[in-house]
Amino acid sequence: MTPTPTKLLSADNIPIPGIFSSDDISLAVPSTGEGTRPPTVKYMSAPSYQSPLRHHRRAASTTRQVKETLNARSEYSNSEDDGTAQHRINQYLIKQEIGRGSFGAVHLAVDQYGHEYAVKEFSKSRLRKRAQSNLLRRPSARNRRQGALAAGLGFNSPLHRHSSSDNDPNNSLDLIKEEIAIMKKLNHPNVVSLIEVLDDPEEDSLYMVMEMCKKGVVMQVGLEERADPYEEEQCRCWFRDMILGLEYLHAQGIIHRDIKPDNCLITDDDVLKIVDFGVSEMFEKESEMQTAKSAGSPAFMPPELCVAKHGQVSGRAADIWSMGVTLYCLRFGRIPFEKTGVLDLYDSIRNDEVEVGSDCDEDLKDLLTRLLEKDPQKRIKMEELREHPWVTRRGTDPLLSTAENIDVLVEPPTEAELNAAITGNMGHLITVVSVSPNPLNILNS
Numbered sequence: 001m002t003p004t005p006t007k008l009l010s011a012d013n014i015p016i017p018g019i020f021s022s023d024d025i026s027l028a029v030p031s032t033g034e035g036t037r038p039p040t041v042k043y044m045s046a047p048s049y050q051s052p053l054r055h056h057r058r059a060a061s062t063t064r065q066v067k068e069t070l071n072a073r074s075e076y077s078n079s080e081d082d083g084t085a086q087h088r089i090n091q092y093l094i095k096q097e098i099g100r101g102s103f104g105a106v107h108l109a110v111d112q113y114g115h116e117y118a119v120k121e122f123s124k125s126r127l128r129k130r131a132q133s134n135l136l137r138r139p140s141a142r143n144r145r146q147g148a149l150a151a152g153l154g155f156n157s158p159l160h161r162h163s164s165s166d167n168d169p170n171n172s173l174d175l176i177k178e179e180i181a182i183m184k185k186l187n188h189p190n191v192v193s194l195i196e197v198l199d200d201p202e203e204d205s206l207y208m209v210m211e212m213c214k215k216g217v218v219m220q221v222g223l224e225e226r227a228d229p230y231e232e233e234q235c236r237c238w239f240r241d242m243i244l245g246l247e248y249l250h251a252q253g254i255i256h257r258d259i260k261p262d263n264c265l266i267t268d269d270d271v272l273k274i275v276d277f278g279v280s281e282m283f284e285k286e287s288e289m290q291t292a293k294s295a296g297s298p299a300f301m302p303p304e305l306c307v308a309k310h311g312q313v314s315g316r317a318a319d320i321w322s323m324g325v326t327l328y329c330l331r332f333g334r335i336p337f338e339k340t341g342v343l344d345l346y347d348s349i350r351n352d353e354v355e356v357g358s359d360c361d362e363d364l365k366d367l368l369t370r371l372l373e374k375d376p377q378k379r380i381k382m383e384e385l386r387e388h389p390w391v392t393r394r395g396t397d398p399l400l401s402t403a404e405n406i407d408v409l410v411e412p413p414t415e416a417e418l419n420a421a422i423t424g425n426m427g428h429l430i431t432v433v434s435v436s437p438n439p440l441n442i443l444n445s
């Protein structure tokens with residue numbers, strides 16, 4: 001049976017503005033259509049193997065102004081075409097549900113120009129309950145900040161994960177400000193872009209408008225859920241996307257903490273993009289990015305986090321482990337450490353060797369062994385990973401250089417461009433000056 005990425009419902013095939021230009025990505029292969037698996041990219045017959053050009057060329061990043069709309073208006077009406085009920089929030093017509101997370105549904109939405117977006121809805125009351133229970137479980141914000149500073153933790157979560165009570169109580173966007181703050185910083189072809197956040201003060205919902213990845217999650221796999229594996233070449237192509245996305249995140253001081261197939265979405269043109277920064281942590285750039293937090297999905301957690309009182313661990317190494325589990329899933333259609341009880345699962349992650357089968361390609365086997373190395377100190381690092389023979393096809397298909405991949409070029413937007421951003425159309429913000437994005441650039445800054 002052919003594996004199928006989560007099927008999204010059909011809608012007009014119009015490019016989303018502001019994400020990347022057609023120059024950024026050259027399509028290697030046409031899509032085979034809705035509901036079918038993205039085709040394997042094959043260049044076997046070519047004299048020298050080449051990945052899709054997206055791995056060789058990337059236009060410089062552009063400034064993306066993420067609009068924060070605190071006074072959005074929801075409208076419920078009947079369609080003039082067929083009389084069916086319809087929901088509109090500002091310029092977005094909300095269409096069918098395409099997924100569901102723990103805080104609400106994700107819908108396909110279309111703006112006045114016919115551009116498609118994925119709109120993630122959050123229930124403010126559920127978020128408030130979470131914020132309150134977090135507050136009860138934590139020391140005071142002031143102590144946390146002092147503790148964090150004393151521990152030399154820099155710009156990571158203890159400083160940033162203060163509750164909404166530390167801030168303007170009228171600003172509901174505070175409830176998801178960490179996720180927003182992280183997504184606002186990001187502009188990379190392998191990371192899902194945030195376009196606008198909207199709050200209708202009259203309603204219980206907050207909305208995050210994101211770029212649409214029409215083919216949905218790369219694979220649905222879980223502890224009791226197997227999937228059809230992808231061909232090796234397809235895995236390699238998507239794994240390379242994952243490397244570029246994660247290398248960029250790490251360079252921005254962000255640890256994702258929940259890399260898994262569920263958080264890898266596929267666009268209409270078969271590009272893999274990393275999504276869901278709900279448990280991510282933001283650090284001072286260049287810092288060690290050490291974290292003591294246990295977050296993420298147990299089956300994808302590294303062995304060093306599968307112990308009680310584990311203390312500080314390397315965030316980078318933790319993400320790299322999760323990439324290894326994800327690659328294993330894509331290639332073999334199942335999770336490498338499969339135990340139903342959490343304690344048994346942790347035990348297996350800490351102690352069991354990963355099984356790949358005798359017909360596994362030797363380079364892939366080597367890579368998986370090095371990604372799923374139990375000792376985080378010995379685990380493969382990003383610099384070696386991007387050069388690994390399986391990733392580069394023994395050097396014949398090198399990745400875009402790190403310098404090009406993490407380059408951030410921005411120019412302050414013009415007045416006209418800012419006005420365009422208000423309608424959600426942010427496709428024309430141009431790049432000139434090279435700067436570091438300000439890590440303190442949280443909501444409303």
Ligand SMILES: Nc1ncnc2c1ncn2[C@@H]1O[C@H](COP(=O)(O)OP(=O)(O)OP(=O)(O)O)[C@@H](O)[C@H]1O
Nearest residue numbers: 098099100101102103106118210211212213276278
């Ligand atoms: N940008 C997007 N494009 C297309 N589909 C999306 C997009 N974002 C989310 N989805 C779909 O919606 C589903 C739910 O996403 P969401 O981020 O809310 O859930 P989640 O990953 O379980 O997050 P949470 O941690 O909040 O529970 C995804 O599995 C995916 O199918």
